[in-house]
Amino acid sequence: MALNRAVLPDANRNLEQLYEEFVTRARALGTEVYRVPNLAKASELVGKLVQEMGVRKVALAESPLVTALDLAAAVAGAGAEVTGGNPRERAGAADLGISSFEMAIAETGTLVQDATEINRRLVSMLPPAHLALVSTNRLVGTLQEAINNLAARGQIPGYLAFVSGPSRTADIERVLTIGVHGPGKVVVIFIDEGGSAGE
Amino acid sequence: MSKTALRQATREALANTSVCSALERFSDNYVVAREQAYRQKDFEGLRREVARIKREAAECMEELADQFTREATRRGATVFRAATAQDAREYIARLARSRGIKTIVKSKSMASEEIHLNDYLKEQGLDVVETDLGEWIIQLARQRPSHMVMPAIHMSRNEVAEIFSREIKEPVEPEISSMVKLARRELRKKFFSSWMGISGANIAVAETGTIVMVTNEGNGRLTTTLPPVHVIIVGLEKLVPRFTDIAPILEVLPRSATAQHITTYVTMITGAVPAVDPDGNYHEQKELHIILMDNGRTSMAADPVFKEALQCVRCAACLNVCPIYQQVGGLFGDIYTGVIGTLLTAFLTDPKRAQVIQYLCIDCGRCRDYCSGNIDLPALIGELRRRTVEREGMGYVEKVIFEKVLVNRRLFHRLLKTASRLQKPFAREGKIRHLPLFLSGLTEGRTLPAIADIPFRDRVGTLPRPDKATGRVAIFSGCLIDFVYPCIGESVAKVLAALGFEMVHPEQQTCCGYPAKQAGLTNIFAELARQNVAAFAGIDAGHILTACPTCAEALKFLYPQLLAGDPVWGKRARELAERVTDFSSFVHAHREKLTPLLVPLQQKVTYHDSCHLKRYLRVAAEPRQLLKDAGADLVEMNRSDDCCGFGGSYTIKFPELSKSILNRKLESALDTGAEVVALDCPGCRMQIGGGLDHRNPRVQVMHTAEILARCLPGTGRA
Numbered sequence: 001m002a003l004n005r006a007v008l009p010d011a012n013r014n015l016e017q018l019y020e021e022f023v024t025r026a027r028a029l030g031t032e033v034y035r036v037p038n039l040a041k042a043s044e045l046v047g048k049l050v051q052e053m054g055v056r057k058v059a060l061a062e063s064p065l066v067t068a069l070d071l072a073a074a075v076a077g078a079g080a081e082v083t084g085g086n087p088r089e090r091a092g093a094a095d096l097g098i099s100s101f102e103m104a105i106a107e108t109g110t111l112v113q114d115a116t117e118i119n120r121r122l123v124s125m126l127p128p129a130h131l132a133l134v135s136t137n138r139l140v141g142t143l144q145e146a147i148n149n150l151a152a153r154g155q156i157p158g159y160l161a162f163v164s165g166p167s168r169t170a171d172i173e174r175v176l177t178i179g180v181h182g183p184g185k186v187v188v189i190f191i192d193e194g195g196s197a198g199e
Numbered sequence: 200m201s202k203t204a205l206r207q208a209t210r211e212a213l214a215n216t217s218v219c220s221a222l223e224r225f226s227d228n229y230v231v232a233r234e235q236a237y238r239q240k241d242f243e244g245l246r247r248e249v250a251r252i253k254r255e256a257a258e259c260m261e262e263l264a265d266q267f268t269r270e271a272t273r274r275g276a277t278v279f280r281a282a283t284a285q286d287a288r289e290y291i292a293r294l295a296r297s298r299g300i301k302t303i304v305k306s307k308s309m310a311s312e313e314i315h316l317n318d319y320l321k322e323q324g325l326d327v328v329e330t331d332l333g334e335w336i337i338q339l340a341r342q343r344p345s346h347m348v349m350p351a352i353h354m355s356r357n358e359v360a361e362i363f364s365r366e367i368k369e370p371v372e373p374e375i376s377s378m379v380k381l382a383r384r385e386l387r388k389k390f391f392s393s394w395m396g397i398s399g400a401n402i403a404v405a406e407t408g409t410i411v412m413v414t415n416e417g418n419g420r421l422t423t424t425l426p427p428v429h430v431i432i433v434g435l436e437k438l439v440p441r442f443t444d445i446a447p448i449l450e451v452l453p454r455s456a457t458a459q460h461i462t463t464y465v466t467m468i469t470g471a472v473p474a475v476d477p478d479g480n481y482h483e484q485k486e487l488h489i490i491l492m493d494n495g496r497t498s499m500a501a502d503p504v505f506k507e508a509l510q511c512v513r514c515a516a517c518l519n520v521c522p523i524y525q526q527v528g529g530l531f532g533d534i535y536t537g538v539i540g541t542l543l544t545a546f547l548t549d550p551k552r553a554q555v556i557q558y559l560c561i562d563c564g565r566c567r568d569y570c571s572g573n574i575d576l577p578a579l580i581g582e583l584r585r586r587t588v589e590r591e592g593m594g595y596v597e598k599v600i601f602e603k604v605l606v607n608r609r610l611f612h613r614l615l616k617t618a619s620r621l622q623k624p625f626a627r628e629g630k631i632r633h634l635p636l637f638l639s640g641l642t643e644g645r646t647l648p649a650i651a652d653i654p655f656r657d658r659v660g661t662l663p664r665p666d667k668a669t670g671r672v673a674i675f676s677g678c679l680i681d682f683v684y685p686c687i688g689e690s691v692a693k694v695l696a697a698l699g700f701e702m703v704h705p706e707q708q709t710c711c712g713y714p715a716k717q718a719g720l721t722n723i724f725a726e727l728a729r730q731n732v733a734a735f736a737g738i739d740a741g742h743i744l745t746a747c748p749t750c751a752e753a754l755k756f757l758y759p760q761l762l763a764g765d766p767v768w769g770k771r772a773r774e775l776a777e778r779v780t781d782f783s784s785f786v787h788a789h790r791e792k793l794t795p796l797l798v799p800l801q802q803k804v805t806y807h808d809s810c811h812l813k814r815y816l817r818v819a820a821e822p823r824q825l826l827k828d829a830g831a832d833l834v835e836m837n838r839s840d841d842c843c844g845f846g847g848s849y850t851i852k853f854p855e856l857s858k859s860i861l862n863r864k865l866e867s868a869l870d871t872g873a874e875v876v877a878l879d880c881p882g883c884r885m886q887i888g889g890g891l892d893h894r895n896p897r898v899q900v901m902h903t904a905e906i907l908a909r910c911l912p913g914t915g916r917a
Binding site: 025029085086087088089092107108109110116117118121122125126143144147148150151156157158159160161162163164165166167168169170171172173174175177179180181182183 | 221224225228274330331332333336349350351352354355356359375376378379380382383386391407409415416417418420421423424425441442443445446447449450457460461462463464465466467468469470471472473474475477479481
């Protein structure tokens with residue numbers, strides 16, 4: 001089929017270029033973008049951001065990356081607490097949700113998450129702010145590459161979420177307003193050396 | 200709704216100036232922002248790809264529905280095939296009853312609007328809450344969405360504040376960001392307490408059983424996540440064969456809808472996923488019900504012409520750029536609005552209404568250039584009109600005019616000459632400023648030109664000739680130039696003589712037939728096409744020139760299509776078409792010879808792009824170059840290719856609407872400070888000239904041919 005280009009990102013397309021493109025697009029949408037070299041720096045940055053945002057309650061969606069970062073400790077170290085209860089309560093009570101994403105699309109500043117697991121969906125939707133973690137090497141150039149990538153995997157996950165910036169509406173007088181139903185603040189941390197947890 | 204009621208309704212819609220200006224403002228911004236969003240993208244390539252996918256899908260709709268059903272079922276969904284709106288409504292109500300569900304949250308779904316789902320569920324005692332902000336506002340106001348993508352575009356912040364205040368029984372400040380917060384807070388309560396969520400779908404993938412939804416607010420994600428029962432209503436036209444088909448559709452949909460590269464959220468649901476219900480209980484698999492709805496779609500797919508409309512991805516670009524929609528909003532449509540809305544209305548919601556509202560299309564062709572599904576929308580409206588007239592017939596007077604007069608050239612021309620005498624009491628200096636009685640609306644805010652004393656065809660013998668002819672050109676004058684603006688014809692002759700062309704004007708030529716096409720009378724159009732083909736068949740001239748773009752479109756593109764089924768006439772029509780050129784393109788090709796002869800104009804000129812010249816003949820640069828060659832100081836007006844509101848008989852059918860569109864054009868033109876408005880179409884000249892005569896008679900309107908002729912020595916310059 002004519003449309004199917006290589007499933008893997010073109011090796012010639014430098015990761016740095018993809019990252020730059022992502023940053024430009026994502027910032028235009030209102031996403032805050034950070035990049036760290038490794039897991040240790042990532043935990044440190046999460047703690048710092050939690051403190052800066054002044055959040056008290058944080059909801060975590062478990063994933064290998066979240067576990068590897070030992071975020072519970074980072075959050076506690078920043079003077080905030082990790083929420084408890086059933087998944088609705090955990091996410092519903094939080095000021096900030098943290099979850100990991102599987103892919104990032106440079107041309108649109110989009111993050112892609114397999115959100116089949118209920119916690120990931122709730123944690124990335126209910127709190128007013130969201131912090132997304134993604135491995136830098138999961139950047140792809142285009143939406144089409146991302147779709148082809150997913151198609152090539154075999155079984156499509158039950159719930160795929162593509163997120164491009166904060167929740168927005170322009171339904172009243174076409175005035176752009178941020179944070180209607182989903183998070184009004186979206187922060188992403190790219191981690192260069194995420195180890196096996198980032199895969 | 201009758202045609203008279205429709206005209207009355209357009210007056211009422213025009214009176215709502217806040218809607219008009221909101222839609223106009225949106226449209227102006229949209230065009231610019233959309234252009235940006237498509238930078239680095241090949242829109243033409245993408246829409247051809249989308250069209251290919253959707254065409255293929257429409258051809259095997261039934262197979263795709265079966266495949267989708269199998270795949271989604273395998274992944275834990277329950278798929279229900281609803282043949283009618285009633286089947287779909289009942290299924291949902293039954294489901295809610297059997298699960299003891301009382302409250303339902305909904306995210307935006309046009310399919311649910313189509314079947315009036317909310318009203319039905321309310322009758323069944325269910326509490327249904329729309330959660331898309333615009334839809335919620337509309338629901339609270341007990342109104343109907345006026346736009347497929349932006350349902351509350353017609354409302355002001357003050358109106359919204361009033362509506363919210365009524366709902367929460369507290370005063371609400373008309374401040375947008377705080378009202379958005381209020382909506383978040385109120386609707387969160389609904390999300391947390393609801394046991395059923397209902398959503399629509401933008402794409403349904405047969406190969407994987409996947410449903411794709413695009414949203415910006417996030418209510419779609421909450422609707423599909425919080426309630427333990429999820430119902431998706433999806434029209435059969437949303438099916439595509441493969442997962443990879445999602446990509447091109449997702450590339451065009453947000454860009455064409457709201458000029459976004461991508462919507463904030465794109466959600467892809469494949470089968471039943473876990474959920475936690477309002478009581479906090481975990482469900483390994485929620486209940487997912489997918490309603491595959493037909494409700495007229497298979498009959499659309501089976502229609503040899505209208506199946507093309509199934510290529511639509513519901514981006515609403517055709518509304519966003521439609522000059523009529525900007526003026527009358529939701530009146531132009533039913534549940535689905537605008538041009539595509541009219542076509543969908545004919546098959547999905549209210550065929551009777553579609554037969555009337557299709558008359559609102561002015562045939563400017565702008566939507567065709569913007570359609571993400573590459574649909575020839577004006578052609579489909581033309582077909583709807585043809586079928587309407589075939590079924591319903593037309594008024595006696597109209598019928599006589601078309602069937603007895605227009606096809607009889609001698610009678611038609613004799614009547615025009617008689618009319619020229621009869622109009623004398625109303626005409627001064629070739630213009631009619633006021634008409635009595637029921638015709639008065641035509642001259643309100645606009646002057647009409649008088650029918651010429653001597654038509655162009657009777658002036659041919661006295662026209663300038665080249666000193667030494669180097670070629671021969673035949674002229675197709677068209678009714679407006681022949682009987683209203685012979686001066687344009689004379690200018691054409693003068694320019695041709697200067698270029699060394701001898702001009703012939705075959706006497707047997709008649710109306711190009713476009714008015715008959717516009718009236719839905721294909722047989723009369725074809726008869727006139729044959730008469731004109733015959734009139735030019737034996738004429739020894741390399742080129743056939745016309746200074747009217749609509750005539751050019753008819754001769755060059757429509758005749759060959761129209762007569763294609765007839766081996767003899769089809770061939771002759773193609774031979775004619777090959778020789779046809781519009782005036783400016785022809786002269787442009789000989790401009791090296793013309794330019795040295797021109798005495799510079801030294802006037803500030805702005806150029807209006809006529810719809811049929813720019814969008815059907817694809818000519819825009821040529822006349823501008825000629826004007827520059829003539830020494831004009833060319834200044835571009837804003838939105839130079841916006842329709843002027845003429846549209847042939849449109850100006851008589853909907854005079855108020857036509858004038859409203861004209862006013863916008865006049866403002867753009869006058870804003871430039873130009874002394875002359877140049878254009879290439881006698882129809883636009885009549886409309887814009889008539890308006891300028893009232894607004895600012897010092898500004899002249901001239902056909903490019905007239906300007907060039909004026910710059911040739913031998914005529915007095917104004």
